[in-house]
Amino acid sequence: MIDVQWYLLLSAGLFCIGLFGILTRRNALIFLMSVELMLNAANINLIAFSQHFGHVDGQVFALFGMALAAAEVAIGLGIILVLYRNFGDIDVTAPTTMRW
Amino acid sequence: MTGAFELVPAIAVLPLAAFVIALFAGKYMPKKGALAGIAATAGSLILSLWVALTVATGDGGYNNPDMYTFVEGLGGTVTLELGVLIDPLSALMLVIVSLISLLVHVFSLGYMNDEGETGLPRYYAGLGLFTFSMLAFVFASNLLMAFMFFELVGLCSYLLIGFWFREEGPPSAAKKAFLVTRFGDYFFLVGVVAIFAMFPAAAGRFAGDGSFPALAQAAIESGQTFYGFDAQTAILMAGLLVLGGVMGKSAQFPLHTWLPDAMEGPTPVSALIHAATMVAAGVFLVARMYGFYALSPTALGVIAFVGGFTALFAATMGVVKQELKQVLAYSTISQYGYMMLALGGGGYVAAVFHLTTHAVFKALLFLGAGSVIIAMHHNENMWDMGGLKDRMPVTYWTFLAGSLALAGIFPFAGFWSKDEVLFEVLIHGLGDSPLLLGGYAMGLLAVFFTGFYTFRMVFLTFHGEPRSDVAEDPEPVRWNVKGPLAVLGVLSVVLGAINMVPIKKLTGAKIDYLHQWLDKSPDAFLTSVHHYAGDHGLLHDYAGYTKGYLAGETGTVLIGAAVSLGLALAGVLLAYRLYNVPQPVEHTDRLGRAKTILMHNYYQDEYQVWLATGLTLPVAKAADTFDQGIVDGVVNGISSVSRFSGRGLRRIQTGVVSNYAALLTIGLVLLIAAFGLMGGWF
Numbered sequence: 021m022i023d024v025q026w027y028l029l030l031s032a033g034l035f036c037i038g039l040f041g042i043l044t045r046r047n048a049l050i051f052l053m054s055v056e057l058m059l060n061a062a063n064i065n066l067i068a069f070s071q072h073f074g075h076v077d078g079q080v081f082a083l084f085g086m087a088l089a090a091a092e093v094a095i096g097l098g099i100i101l102v103l104y105r106n107f108g109d110i111d112v113t114a115p116t117t118m119r120w
Numbered sequence: 121m122t123g124a125f126e127l128v129p130a131i132a133v134l135p136l137a138a139f140v141i142a143l144f145a146g147k148y149m150p151k152k153g154a155l156a157g158i159a160a161t162a163g164s165l166i167l168s169l170w171v172a173l174t175v176a177t178g179d180g181g182y183n184n185p186d187m188y189t190f191v192e193g194l195g196g197t198v199t200l201e202l203g204v205l206i207d208p209l210s211a212l213m214l215v216i217v218s219l220i221s222l223l224v225h226v227f228s229l230g231y232m233n234d235e236g237e238t239g240l241p242r243y244y245a246g247l248g249l250f251t252f253s254m255l256a257f258v259f260a261s262n263l264l265m266a267f268m269f270f271e272l273v274g275l276c277s278y279l280l281i282g283f284w285f286r287e288e289g290p291p292s293a294a295k296k297a298f299l300v301t302r303f304g305d306y307f308f309l310v311g312v313v314a315i316f317a318m319f320p321a322a323a324g325r326f327a328g329d330g331s332f333p334a335l336a337q338a339a340i341e342s343g344q345t346f347y348g349f350d351a352q353t354a355i356l357m358a359g360l361l362v363l364g365g366v367m368g369k370s371a372q373f374p375l376h377t378w379l380p381d382a383m384e385g386p387t388p389v390s391a392l393i394h395a396a397t398m399v400a401a402g403v404f405l406v407a408r409m410y411g412f413y414a415l416s417p418t419a420l421g422v423i424a425f426v427g428g429f430t431a432l433f434a435a436t437m438g439v440v441k442q443e444l445k446q447v448l449a450y451s452t453i454s455q456y457g458y459m460m461l462a463l464g465g466g467g468y469v470a471a472v473f474h475l476t477t478h479a480v481f482k483a484l485l486f487l488g489a490g491s492v493i494i495a496m497h498h499n500e501n502m503w504d505m506g507g508l509k510d511r512m513p514v515t516y517w518t519f520l521a522g523s524l525a526l527a528g529i530f531p532f533a534g535f536w537s538k539d540e541v542l543f544e545v546l547i548h549g550l551g552d553s554p555l556l557l558g559g560y561a562m563g564l565l566a567v568f569f570t571g572f573y574t575f576r577m578v579f580l581t582f583h584g585e586p587r588s589d590v591a592e593d594p595e596p597v598r599w600n601v602k603g604p605l606a607v608l609g610v611l612s613v614v615l616g617a618i619n620m621v622p623i624k625k626l627t628g629a630k631i632d633y634l635h636q637w638l639d640k641s642p643d644a645f646l647t648s649v650h651h652y653a654g655d656h657g658l659l660h661d662y663a664g665y666t667k668g669y670l671a672g673e674t675g676t677v678l679i680g681a682a683v684s685l686g687l688a689l690a691g692v693l694l695a696y697r698l699y700n701v702p703q704p705v706e707h708t709d710r711l712g713r714a715k716t717i718l719m720h721n722y723y724q725d726e727y728q729v730w731l732a733t734g735l736t737l738p739v740a741k742a743a744d745t746f747d748q749g750i751v752d753g754v755v756n757g758i759s760s761v762s763r764f765s766g767r768g769l770r771r772i773q774t775g776v777v778s779n780y781a782a783l784l785t786i787g788l789v790l791l792i793a794a795f796g797l798m799g800g801w802f
Contacts, residue, residue, distance in 0.1 A: 042781045051777070116775030 027068030139248030146241025153244035203261030220396035263324035304368020311361030333411030370402025391486035414658035424464025428559030431457030435569035467544025484608035488519035495594030518609030536616030550668030571691025
C-alpha cells in the first residue's frame with residue numbers, strides 16, 4: 021500500500037502545473053489542457069481518499085468529475101472556435117471587448 | 121319593510137345613468153342628452169315623493185348603514201361602509217334636490233338647446249353627475265360617504281362652472297371654486313379622520329345608538345378624554361374642522377369668494393348650485409350632524425356668528441352690483457348665512473325651513489334671471505335693461521314672487537322662514553345665551569339690505585324705460601322656460617304654509633307641519649326635533665340654550681315679525697323711491713368711498729390673492745429650495761460618491777482571461793492564508 025500523502029503530493033504537483041499553464045500561457049488550447057490537469061488533480065485527490073477511508077463515494081465523484089471534464093472540453097472547444105472565427109487567433113489576451 | 125325604502129339607491133342611480141347616457145350617446149340623441157336627464161330626474165322625483173310619503177305614513181325612517189362594506193374593521197378599528205339613511209330631513213331634501221334638478225333640466229332646453237350651444241352632451245352629463253352626487257350625499261348614512269359625495273359635488277361644480285372653457289373667465293372661475301372649496305374640504309377631511317379616530321365604533325354613522333353624535337354625548341357624560349383633551353374640547357375641535365368644509369361649500373365668510381365668480385357658468389347651473397346642490401350641501405351637513413354640534417355651545421356660537429356676519433356682509437355687497445346674477449350670487453351667500461345663523465342659534469327647524477324655501481325661490485330667481493338673459497342676448501348688466509315688465513310678463517310676475525320671497529315680505533315663503541330663523545335666534549339670545557343677540561342684530565340689519573338690493577334689481581330690470589335696443593325688443597322665451605318659472609313661482613308664494621309658526625303661536629292651530637314632519641324621525645335614530653330642541657333636548661342640556669321672551673311668547677312673535685317685516689319693507693320702499701323711476705341713476709355713487717370698497721367686495725379677493733402670492737408662494741419657494749438643495753443634495757451626493765468609486769474600481773476588469781485567473785488564484789491564496797492564520801495552522 022502506498023500512503024495517501026504521496027497521492028496528495030502528486031495531485032498538488034499536477035494542480036500547480038495546470039495553474040502555472042493558465043497563468044503563463046496565452047494559447048487557448050493550452051488553457052484547456054491546463055484546466056484538464058487541474059480537474060484530474062482533484063480526481064486523484066478524491067480517489068486517494070476513497071481508497072484511504074475505504075469508501076466508494078470518492079470514486080463515484082471522480083466519475084462525475086470526468087463527465088464534467090468531458091462536457092467542459094466540448095464547451096471549451098466551441099468557445100475556441102468562436103474565438104478563432106471572430107478574432108482570427110486563439111490568443112486569450114486578444115478578446116478584451118467584454119469589459120467596461 | 122319592502123317598497124320605497126329599498127329603492128332609495130335608485131334615486132341617485134337614475135341621474136348617474138343619465139350621466140352615462142348623455143356622455144356616451146348624447147350626441148346621437150335628439151336633444152343631446154337632455155331627455156335622458158329629464159326622464160332620470162323625473163324618476164328620482166317620483167321615487168323621492170314616494171319615499172317621503174312612506175316616511176309620512178310609516179314609522180318615519182329607514183336606516184341601513186352597512187348596505188355595502190368596503191373595508192371591514194377588525195377588533196376596534198374602523199369599518200368603512202356605504203349605506204342609506206332616510207329620515208324626514210333627508211327625505212325632504214331628496215324631494216327638493218330632484219325637483220329643482222328636474223326643473224333645471226327642463227329650463228336648460230330653453231337656455232342651452234334653443235340658444236344653439238355646442239358641447240351639450242357634456243353639459244347634460246355634468247348635470248346628471250351633479251344630481252347623482254348630491255342625492256347620494258343627502259341619503260349618506262355615514263360621514264365618510266358624505267365626504268366622498270361632497271367632494272364629487274365639488275368636482276361637478278368645477279366641470280359645470282367651466283363649461284364654456286374656451287372663454288377666458290369660466291375656466292378661471294371654475295378653478296377658483298374648486299380651490300377655495302377644496303381649501304375648506306381639507307379641514308373637513310381632517311375632521312372626518314378625527315371623528316373616526318375618536319369614535320371608531322361608530323364608523324361615522326349619523327343616526328342610531330351607535331352613531332358618533334350618540335357616542336359623543338356618552339363621552340361627555342362619562343368624562344372620557346381624547347388624546348389629552350376632555351370630551352367637550354375634542355368635540356368642539358372636530359366640529360370646527362368639519363365646519364371648514366361647510367364654510368367652503370356653503371360660501372360662508374371668509375371662503376365665500378368663489379361663489380360670485382361661479383356666475384361665469386351657465387345660468388341653469390347657477391340655479392342648481394345655489395338652490396339645491398353644491399351650496400346647500402354645507403348647511404345640510406350641519407343639519408345632518410346637528411346632534412354633534414348641539415353638544416358644543418362654542419361650536420354653535422361660531423356657526424351663529426359666521427352665519428350672521430356672512431348674512432350682513434354679503435347683503436351689503438349685493439347693494440352695488442350691476443349685473444343681475446351678481447346680485448343673486450351675493451343674496452345666496454347672505455341667505456345661507458341666515459341658515460347658518462339659525463343652526464347656530466338653535467333653530468334646527470327654522471334652518472331646514474329656510475333651506476327649503478330658499479331652494480325654491482332662489483332657483484326661481486336664477487331661472488328668471490336666465491330668462492331675462494336669453495331675452496337680453498346674454499347681456500347681464502342691469503343698466504342696459506329696464507321696462508321688461510310688459511314685454512315678458514310671465515318672467516316678471518314669477519320673478520316678482522321670488523323677489524318678494526327673498527326680501528321676506530308677508531305672506532311669501534321667505535317671510536315665514538326668515539322670520540322663524542330670526543325668532544329662534546332671538547328667543548335663545550334672550551335666554552341664557554346673550555351672545556346670540558349679536559348674530560341676531562346682524563341678521564336683522566341684513567333684512568333691510570336684502571329688501572333694498574332685491575328690489576333695486578327688480579326695478580332696474582323690469583321697471584322704468586328700456587335703456588337699450590335689446591331691452592326694447594327682447595327675444596321671446598318658450599314654454600320650457602316659462603313652465604319651470606310658473607311651478608317655482610307658485611311654490612314661492614305658498615310654500616310658507618308648511619310651517620306657519622307665528623300663526624300657530626297666535627291661534628294655537630297646529631299648522632307647523634314642517635316641525636311635525638321633522639319630528640317624525642324615529643326615536644332610535646336620535647335625529648328628531650325633540651331630541652335636539654325639546655325641553656330636555658341636546659340644545660337645552662348640553663349647549664345651555666333656554667328660551668327668553670320680551671313681552672310674553674306672543675308678544676315676542678309679533679314684535680320679531682313686525683321688526684323684520686318693517687325693515688324689509690323699508691328696504692323695498694327705499695329701492696322703490698330711488699329706482700322705480702323711468703330713468704334711474706346710480707344712487708350708489710353717493711356712498712362715496714364706501715361704494716368703491718363694496719364694488720371691490722371688501723378687497724376679499726385681493727387679500728386672498730395676496731395670501732397666495734405674498735405669503736404662500738415665498739414659503740413654497742423656500743420649501744422648494746430646501747428640497748432641491750438639502751434633500752436632493754444628500755441623495756445626489758451619495759450617488760456621485762458611488763459613481764466615482766465605481767469608475768475607479770471597474771479598471772480591474774481588463775477583459776484578459778489570464779488576469780482573472782491570476783486574481784482568482786491570489787484571492788484563493790489570501791483566503792487560505794487568512795483561514796490558516798485565524799485557524800492557528802502555523
